[in-house]
Amino acid sequence: MTRITARPLTAEAFAPFGEVLAPKSATVRMINEGRCERHHALATVQRHGGEAIISIFRSQPVSLPYDCALLERHPLGSQAFMPLGPDAWLSVVAPDEGGRPGAPLAFLVPAGVGVNLRAGVWHGVLTPLDRAADFLVVDRDGEGTNLEEAHIAPVTIEA
Numbered sequence: 001m002t003r004i005t006a007r008p009l010t011a012e013a014f015a016p017f018g019e020v021l022a023p024k025s026a027t028v029r030m031i032n033e034g035r036c037e038r039h040h041a042l043a044t045v046q047r048h049g050g051e052a053i054i055s056i057f058r059s060q061p062v063s064l065p066y067d068c069a070l071l072e073r074h075p076l077g078s079q080a081f082m083p084l085g086p087d088a089w090l091s092v093v094a095p096d097e098g099g100r101p102g103a104p105l106a107f108l109v110p111a112g113v114g115v116n117l118r119a120g121v122w123h124g125v126l127t128p129l130d131r132a133a134d135f136l137v138v139d140r141d142g143e144g145t146n147l148e149e150a151h152i153a154p155v156t157i158e159a
């Protein structure tokens with residue numbers, strides 16, 4: 001079975017798949033009479049028709065080593081995950097190769113950091129680590145099929 005190691009999340013490494021959602025000095029706009037930093041437009045909500053919605057995902061965890069055998073993508077819209085709790089979590093993504101996922105990559109996402117997956121990006125379903133967790137999720141709802149799943153040869157993700 002293929003084994004991969006979860007790697008630290010960086011904006012550069014994640015750029016082919018989406019954006020990192022974390023305070024970023026380059027985007028700061030001072031608002032509220034100077035009392036608040038607005039970290040502006042860290043990512044864009046993509047949607048083809050339908051509407052952008054905000055949900056909370058209350059997910060059971062996984063633990064490393066984790067066997068990932070199912071990836072999915074949302075062709076009609078982006079999907080952003082922002083943890084509401086104090087824990088680090090795992091984001092699994094993969095390039096597209098002729099309509100199927102290529103070799104997955106696993107990113108360790110620090111506590112308090114989120115990601116926005118661009119429309120059509122292959123990813124593993126939400127994977128909190130070791131403890132159940134709540135995530136704020138911004139994605140697209142509406143007409144059309146916005147979920148495509150791909151069963152892959154299991155990949156074991158290690159710390």
Ligand SMILES: NC(=O)N[C@@H](O)C(=O)O
Nearest residue numbers: 072079123124125126147
């Ligand atoms: N299916 C669903 O809403 N969740 C997945 O898209 C996921 O990425 O967790």
Ligand code: NI
Nearest residue numbers: 072074079125
């Ligand atoms: Ni998804």
